Amino acid sequence: MRVVAKFGGTSLGSGDRVNRAADSIAAAVEAGHEIAVVVSAMGSTTDSLLDGIQFDVAEGDKAEIVSMGERTSARMVKAALSARGVDAAFVEPGGEHWPVITDSHGEVDVEETTRRAQALADRMGEVVPVLTGFLAEDHAGSVTTLGRGGSDTTAVMLGNYMGAEEVVIVTDVEGVMTGDPRVVEGARNVGEISVDELRNLSFRGAEVIAPSALNYKEPELGVRVVHYQHGDLLQGGTSIEGTFETLIDLQETPLSCLTVAGRAIRNRPGILATLSGALGDVGINIDAAASGLDSITFYLYTEDATEAETVLHERVIDEDALSSVTVDGEFAALRISGGELPTQSGVVQGMIETLSDEHVTAHDVITSATSVAVLVDWDDRERALSIVQDTF
Incomplete structure (x- = not known):
């Protein structure tokens, strides 16, 4: 099975959590699955980088600065996989195999991104690509970003264009819960939820998956949310069903x-x-x-x-x-x-x-x-x- 696994900032927030992520990826590869990995910046790295900008900055320079969080995460996860004997390679804007391209309006160039994503998918039997989430590259080669929730968008978009069977969003919640476990007693996991239900929750404060990412979900593409402590990319959590229609x-x-x-x-x-x-x-x-x-x-x-x-x-x-x-x-x-x-x-x-x-x-x-x-x-x-x- 071909899977795109996205690891959020909290799921990579420490060395122990990076090890957990690498263990789960290595186990899926060992089981014979093709895995592509999308990573966010570790912990609050992006916020720290933004806080450090105390001067007027061009958008291009700002994008380059904030990209360092995802670039570092990609290198960390790639190295952790290599230490486990997994042939992995980090993939970032400017690299030969980078897939996410934006046009002159800052929108994703669907045709070019699809072509590059499919080319990258063809290599998944040989290597585990570890991609920087949130980032993109325009036709001039400059770094751009996909906006709020961009790493989720990267994962679902690539899952769609790479012909994956499933996208797994690894985060710090055990899927979608019946209520906030920090507030209500007896909150439990919801096994399945529709894209429309989840989007209503997301636009009203639930931090599970960026609503914009689900615009890329097609009927044949599974999307699932699991907790980083779960350890198994291939089961558990909450399955997100259906697609958006106007x-x-x-x-x-x-x-x-x-x-x-x-x-x-x-x-x-x-x-x-x-x-x-x-x-x-x-x-x-x-x-x-x-x-x-x-x-x-x-x-x-x-x-x-x-x-x-x-x-x-x-x-x-x-x-x-x-x-x-x-x-x-x-x-x-x-x-x-x-x-x-x-x-x-x-x-x-x-x-x-x-x-x-x-x-x-x-x-x-x-x-x-x-x-x-x-x-x-x-x-x-x-x-x-x-x-x-x-x-x-």
């Missing part, structure tokens, strides 16, 4: 908007749970929700609106923090999710402006880390769908 979905059932207002609503702990729980108790599903400083809005099926208004009115009467409930119209929810949406700037603005230009009113916009929902008049739904499809 999906445009039009709600098939009309929605009504129920808004509960109250000047003291922001200072009433648990009020959202009280209102949504009351709807749940009578079997009414909430399609979407939004909150403001003095109101909470629920979107639910229009056929449930009358009953929902009655239920919420009872809570308004019982709660001093609430003043009134109102119901409005029939709306359609138009949602865009997945794909490269979270990394594209101006998506919400683009949707609203495009609809406005065609005289379609957006009554509400509800966003998450990975999706945007626009509420439009029910009668405008088909036209709005066509406009958004043409745009995205």
Whole structure:
């Protein structure tokens, strides 16, 4: 099996951890697998290098300086593998076999990178390449970088272009956990998680794998996250399933908007749970929700609106923090999710402006880390769908 194994900074943060990494790589090679290794800078090396720049510096010089962390890690891991009798070679920008090339815009040159990655893959039966993560090289031969989470991006991108069966991200967490084990008791490993679930967690603080890296995940490429203490690259941890797709979905059932207002609503702990729980108790599903400083809005099926208004009115009467409930119209929810949406700037603005230009009113916009929902008049739904499809 062909595997790309990426070792993060914490998993290479000491001599003992470098030895652990080398042992796991050597064991996989001994078992007959083809292994390519991607390394981050050891520990907090990159931060230390950046802190040392106390002067104006050109981007090219800055990239050369910060590249020293990954270059050092590559040499350390290569040497540790050689000490174990593994034929290894460090691969870095400027070298004959370096694969990751960027164009004049700083974007990955897919065609050239693929060609070079495949050429490097052809050598994996003879040698274990140890590549510097995060770094790239432009067509002029200058060092560039892949941005935040660049080492993860290097690994998944190369796994894709090198025809690997799996990319293994070795880090300081035992895969994806049900909660932060430093905060909650009983946190356990999640055996499988979808790319969309993980990206939602990643954009909201989970430091497992850079969301940008998963843009390179193809259906046939496995991606797994394991703890550096695990010692086995080929099993354990959390498997990341699926691929990103840009999906445009039009709600098939009309929605009504129920808004509960109250000047003291922001200072009433648990009020959202009280209102949504009351709807749940009578079997009414909430399609979407939004909150403001003095109101909470629920979107639910229009056929449930009358009953929902009655239920919420009872809570308004019982709660001093609430003043009134109102119901409005029939709306359609138009949602865009997945794909490269979270990394594209101006998506919400683009949707609203495009609809406005065609005289379609957006009554509400509800966003998450990975999706945007626009509420439009029910009668405008088909036209709005066509406009958004043409745009995205």
